[in-house]
Amino acid sequence: MIGLSISIGSGQNGGQRSENRSLTLSGLIDGAARPGSASGITAAFSDGFPIQSLSWGSTAGGAEFGTAASPQEFGSADTGLFDAPGLLHVTARAAGRSYSLSVPIRTAPPAFVTPPAFDAALYKVGAEVEVVLGMVDAAPATLTVASFTLDGEDRQSGLAGLVWSSAGETAWEREGLLRLQVRAETSGGVVLSEPVTARLGDVPRAFAAADWSVDETGVRIAALPDDGNAPITNIRYRIDGGPDQSRNGVTDFALSDYGEIQIRAVNALGIGAWSDTKTRIAQTPVLSIDAAPLLAEVAAVEGNLLTATPGPVSRGPSSRSWQWYRGAAAISGATGESYRLQPADIGKRIRVRQIETPGGGGSPVTRDSAASAAVVALNLRVEDNGDGTVGVGYADGARSTVEFVLTRPAAYAGSFALDLGALETGPVCLVRPALSGTPEPGATLSATPFLWVYPASLGALSVSAGWRRDGTMLPGESGTEHIVSAADIGTQLRYVETVTQSGVSVPVTAVSPAVTIGQGPAVLSDVSGQRNAAGQISVTLSTNQGEGRIFHVVTDGAAPSAAQIAAGTGADGTPLAAPYRGATPVTAAGTQILTISGLTEPIAARVYLVQKSGSGALSALASTARIVSPAASGYDPQGSASAVAWWDASDEASITHVAGAVSRIADKIGDASLTGTGTTGVSARDVNGLNTVLLDGVGDYFQNSGTTLFPADGDWVLTIVASIDGVNHINDALVSAINGDNTLAIVGFNASQFTGRLAISGEAASFDGGPYDGLHVFQVKADLTGHATATAYVDGNPVAVLPYAAAVDATTLRLFRSYVMGGRFCEVFLDRDLSSQAAAFAYAASKWGIS
Incomplete structure (x- = not known):
C-alpha cells in the first residue's frame, strides 16, 4: 500500500494570498480513495494556512460526504452517486478564495489479465529460472511474489529479482515441482494469482546393477533409473569402451557382439552417466x-x-x-x-x-551312418578272343576302375584304366589306333581294328567296319583299307567300327583320329623381297594352295632345309629368335605378302620360305635375293667407339616383358639397363614399321640409377627419339638426370602442351619454335671444355642455348618422368663425341622416318 498526497491550486485570491498555496490530500492509496477508508483522508493547504471551510462530495462543489476535516465513510454501494469514472470532489476555502481537486475512487479489487508465468516448462538442475509477474486490469498496481516453492519448500529467499538459480538443488527422488503465486494490490484491493507451476529436472540417474542384465540374446532391462522428472526416451550402450551407440526405446534389446557392456539413459535434458560394466560372453553352442x-x-x-x-x-x-x-x-x-x-x-x-x-x-x-551290406569280392574274369575283342565278367554292381594290361598284339600293348561302371550299358572301346599311309591321292590308308572290351554277361559281340569322309559313310567301304581318291582332297577321312551285343539295345560306334587329305606339297613361286623401312622387310610370293602356313627364316648364312625352315632353325640346326623366324597362315591360294619387322639394322640377309600344307607336306624351299639396307648416314650407335649407352625399342629382343607389359630395356652397348613400366608390341603405335614402348602418362616411365652415365669432362651428345602424346603438368619431363650436384632436365614448361625448356647445371632456357607434339628427335649437346655452352636441338635445329659451367654428375637418369608424361619411347643414346650431333640426328631421322 502506498500513501500519496495530491496538491492542486485554483480559484481567486481573496486577500491574504500565497502564490505557492495549493490544496493537498493525504491518506490516498495509489493516488486514489478506496471504499471503507475515506475517513482516513485529510485535507490541508501546502503552506499551512488555515482552511476556513471544507466540503466532500460526489459532484464538483458538493458536500454529500461532509464538511469536516475528513469525509464520512462511503462504500462500494455508493459508486452510483459518483461522476464517471467515480471521483471524490474536495473543495476548500480560505481568504476569500476557493481551492478544489478530485481523485478517483477505486471500487473493486484488481483482476489478472495476464497470469504470472515461468519462462520455460522444464529446467535442468543448475539452470537459472526466470519468472514473469503478469498483468492486472487496473493501474497503478503493485505486483509482488507472494510465494515461490520447490516441492512445497520455500525458495522465495533465493529469488534475485525475478530470477532464481537452481544450482545446488537435485531433481532425483523428488517431484521437482516449482510453484509461483503473485500478489497484486491496487486502490481497489489485494488479490492473489492462481498458482502456476514448472518442473525442475535433470538427466537420468545411472542404471543400478539390479536394473539390468546381459544374456545370450543381448541386454535385459528390469527397471529404469530415476528419470530426473523428464521421461526417458531411449537407451545408449557401448562395448569395451568403444563408440557410444543408441537403441530406440527403453526396453530389452538384442546384441550380436560380446565384451564389456555399459548402458545409460537419455531424456530431454541430456544423457545420464554410464552404468557399471557387465560382461557378455559368447556361449559355446552345443552342436x-x-x-x-x-x-x-x-x-x-x-x-x-x-x-x-x-x-x-x-x-x-x-x-x-x-x-x-x-x-x-x-x-x-x-x-x-x-x-x-x-x-x-x-x-x-x-x-x-x-x-x-x-x-x-x-x-x-x-x-x-547305417552299415553297408557285407562286401563281396570283385571276382574279375577276362577272356581275350584274339580278334580285338575282350570279354570280361565280375560281381554284379561293380563300378570300380581296374588296370587292364595287354602285352599283345603290339598295336594294343599297354596298361589301360577300365571303368567297370561304363560297361553296365554296353561295350567300351579302349584303343583306336591311328591310320597309317600317306594322305594323298593314290595312296592307301590302313586301319588297325579297334580294341573292344565288353561284359560277357550281355551276350556275344559283333563288329562291323567302314569309312567316313567328312562325317558321311562311304558306300562299299567295309574293310580296314581305303585308297585315297581325288574326291578325298580337302576332306577328313576316318575309320569307323560299330559293335552290337545281344543284351544291349543300342549299337556303339567308335572312330579313328581324322586324317586330312591334301593335294600334295604346295608350290611357291614369284618370290621377291625388299627392305621397305628401317628394320623391316616385305616379301611377296605366290602359292597354289590356300591352306596351311608359310614358314620363314631370315639369315645371311647357309641355306637351311625345308624341315629346318619349318622348325625355325638355321642350316646348323641352331634355333633362331623372332623375327628371324616365323609363320604366316594361308587362307587362300594366290599372292601372299609377308611383312617382317624388328630386324636389326643394317640388314644383309635372304628370306627362306616353305609352306606346310594341311596334310603336313612341306613344299620345296624358296628364297628371296639378298636384301641389304641402304647406305647409312655414317653414324651408328653400335659402331660408335665413343657411344656410352644405347636403348632401342625397335630391338624387341632387348625388351623384357610379360604379355607386352615391359619391366626392362637392355643397354645394347653396355650394362646400364633401364627399368620401369610401359607396353610393347602395340602395332598401332609402331613408328616407320618399328616397335615402340607406349607410356600411359599416368605411372609409366623408365630410369637407370646408381650410375653416373655422363662423361666426367662434361662433353657429350644425348639423342632422344620420342613421340610426345600427352602433357598434363608444367613439369612433365622428357628426360631428367637427378641425384647429383649438377643436374639435367627437358620439361614441357606448359600445363597442357610441350613448349620445351632445357635446364642444366643451374641454368635454364626455353625452346624456340614450340609447342612440339608427336614424333621428334630431341638432342642436347653439352660442350663444357670448348665453349662452356649447352645447346638443345629439335629435329636437327637448335632451339635453346645456355651457359654450361659444371659437368652433369647425376646418378639417376629418368625418361618420361618428373611428373609423368604420356608418349612413345623409340630410341635413346648417349655419345661423348661432340662432333656426332649432326650424324646422330641423320641416323635417327632416317631410321624412324622423320623428315
Missing part, C-alpha cells in the same frame, strides 16, 4: 548332427567307391572330419568323405562316422 550321414547307393563290391553325404548340422559353425569303420574297428587312414572297398573288407560291413568339431572349441559331436 547337433540332426540326421545320420548317408552312404551313396553303390553296391558293396570290392573296388567300388563309397561316398558319404553328411547329416545336417545345427547350433553353430564347425569343422568336419570322417572316420570309416570295418565292423567295429576303425580303418587306418580312412578319414575322407570317400572310401574305396579293399580286399580286407570282403565279408565285412562298412560304416562311416561324421565328426563335427565346434568352431569356438569344445568337444566334437559324432554320428554314424
Whole structure:
C-alpha cells in the first residue's frame, strides 16, 4: 500500500494570498480513495494556512460526504452517486478564495489479465529460472511474489529479482515441482494469482546393477533409473569402451557382439552417466548332427567307391572330419568323405562316422551312418578272343576302375584304366589306333581294328567296319583299307567300327583320329623381297594352295632345309629368335605378302620360305635375293667407339616383358639397363614399321640409377627419339638426370602442351619454335671444355642455348618422368663425341622416318 498526497491550486485570491498555496490530500492509496477508508483522508493547504471551510462530495462543489476535516465513510454501494469514472470532489476555502481537486475512487479489487508465468516448462538442475509477474486490469498496481516453492519448500529467499538459480538443488527422488503465486494490490484491493507451476529436472540417474542384465540374446532391462522428472526416451550402450551407440526405446534389446557392456539413459535434458560394466560372453553352442550321414547307393563290391553325404548340422559353425569303420574297428587312414572297398573288407560291413568339431572349441559331436551290406569280392574274369575283342565278367554292381594290361598284339600293348561302371550299358572301346599311309591321292590308308572290351554277361559281340569322309559313310567301304581318291582332297577321312551285343539295345560306334587329305606339297613361286623401312622387310610370293602356313627364316648364312625352315632353325640346326623366324597362315591360294619387322639394322640377309600344307607336306624351299639396307648416314650407335649407352625399342629382343607389359630395356652397348613400366608390341603405335614402348602418362616411365652415365669432362651428345602424346603438368619431363650436384632436365614448361625448356647445371632456357607434339628427335649437346655452352636441338635445329659451367654428375637418369608424361619411347643414346650431333640426328631421322 502506498500513501500519496495530491496538491492542486485554483480559484481567486481573496486577500491574504500565497502564490505557492495549493490544496493537498493525504491518506490516498495509489493516488486514489478506496471504499471503507475515506475517513482516513485529510485535507490541508501546502503552506499551512488555515482552511476556513471544507466540503466532500460526489459532484464538483458538493458536500454529500461532509464538511469536516475528513469525509464520512462511503462504500462500494455508493459508486452510483459518483461522476464517471467515480471521483471524490474536495473543495476548500480560505481568504476569500476557493481551492478544489478530485481523485478517483477505486471500487473493486484488481483482476489478472495476464497470469504470472515461468519462462520455460522444464529446467535442468543448475539452470537459472526466470519468472514473469503478469498483468492486472487496473493501474497503478503493485505486483509482488507472494510465494515461490520447490516441492512445497520455500525458495522465495533465493529469488534475485525475478530470477532464481537452481544450482545446488537435485531433481532425483523428488517431484521437482516449482510453484509461483503473485500478489497484486491496487486502490481497489489485494488479490492473489492462481498458482502456476514448472518442473525442475535433470538427466537420468545411472542404471543400478539390479536394473539390468546381459544374456545370450543381448541386454535385459528390469527397471529404469530415476528419470530426473523428464521421461526417458531411449537407451545408449557401448562395448569395451568403444563408440557410444543408441537403441530406440527403453526396453530389452538384442546384441550380436560380446565384451564389456555399459548402458545409460537419455531424456530431454541430456544423457545420464554410464552404468557399471557387465560382461557378455559368447556361449559355446552345443552342436547337433540332426540326421545320420548317408552312404551313396553303390553296391558293396570290392573296388567300388563309397561316398558319404553328411547329416545336417545345427547350433553353430564347425569343422568336419570322417572316420570309416570295418565292423567295429576303425580303418587306418580312412578319414575322407570317400572310401574305396579293399580286399580286407570282403565279408565285412562298412560304416562311416561324421565328426563335427565346434568352431569356438569344445568337444566334437559324432554320428554314424547305417552299415553297408557285407562286401563281396570283385571276382574279375577276362577272356581275350584274339580278334580285338575282350570279354570280361565280375560281381554284379561293380563300378570300380581296374588296370587292364595287354602285352599283345603290339598295336594294343599297354596298361589301360577300365571303368567297370561304363560297361553296365554296353561295350567300351579302349584303343583306336591311328591310320597309317600317306594322305594323298593314290595312296592307301590302313586301319588297325579297334580294341573292344565288353561284359560277357550281355551276350556275344559283333563288329562291323567302314569309312567316313567328312562325317558321311562311304558306300562299299567295309574293310580296314581305303585308297585315297581325288574326291578325298580337302576332306577328313576316318575309320569307323560299330559293335552290337545281344543284351544291349543300342549299337556303339567308335572312330579313328581324322586324317586330312591334301593335294600334295604346295608350290611357291614369284618370290621377291625388299627392305621397305628401317628394320623391316616385305616379301611377296605366290602359292597354289590356300591352306596351311608359310614358314620363314631370315639369315645371311647357309641355306637351311625345308624341315629346318619349318622348325625355325638355321642350316646348323641352331634355333633362331623372332623375327628371324616365323609363320604366316594361308587362307587362300594366290599372292601372299609377308611383312617382317624388328630386324636389326643394317640388314644383309635372304628370306627362306616353305609352306606346310594341311596334310603336313612341306613344299620345296624358296628364297628371296639378298636384301641389304641402304647406305647409312655414317653414324651408328653400335659402331660408335665413343657411344656410352644405347636403348632401342625397335630391338624387341632387348625388351623384357610379360604379355607386352615391359619391366626392362637392355643397354645394347653396355650394362646400364633401364627399368620401369610401359607396353610393347602395340602395332598401332609402331613408328616407320618399328616397335615402340607406349607410356600411359599416368605411372609409366623408365630410369637407370646408381650410375653416373655422363662423361666426367662434361662433353657429350644425348639423342632422344620420342613421340610426345600427352602433357598434363608444367613439369612433365622428357628426360631428367637427378641425384647429383649438377643436374639435367627437358620439361614441357606448359600445363597442357610441350613448349620445351632445357635446364642444366643451374641454368635454364626455353625452346624456340614450340609447342612440339608427336614424333621428334630431341638432342642436347653439352660442350663444357670448348665453349662452356649447352645447346638443345629439335629435329636437327637448335632451339635453346645456355651457359654450361659444371659437368652433369647425376646418378639417376629418368625418361618420361618428373611428373609423368604420356608418349612413345623409340630410341635413346648417349655419345661423348661432340662432333656426332649432326650424324646422330641423320641416323635417327632416317631410321624412324622423320623428315
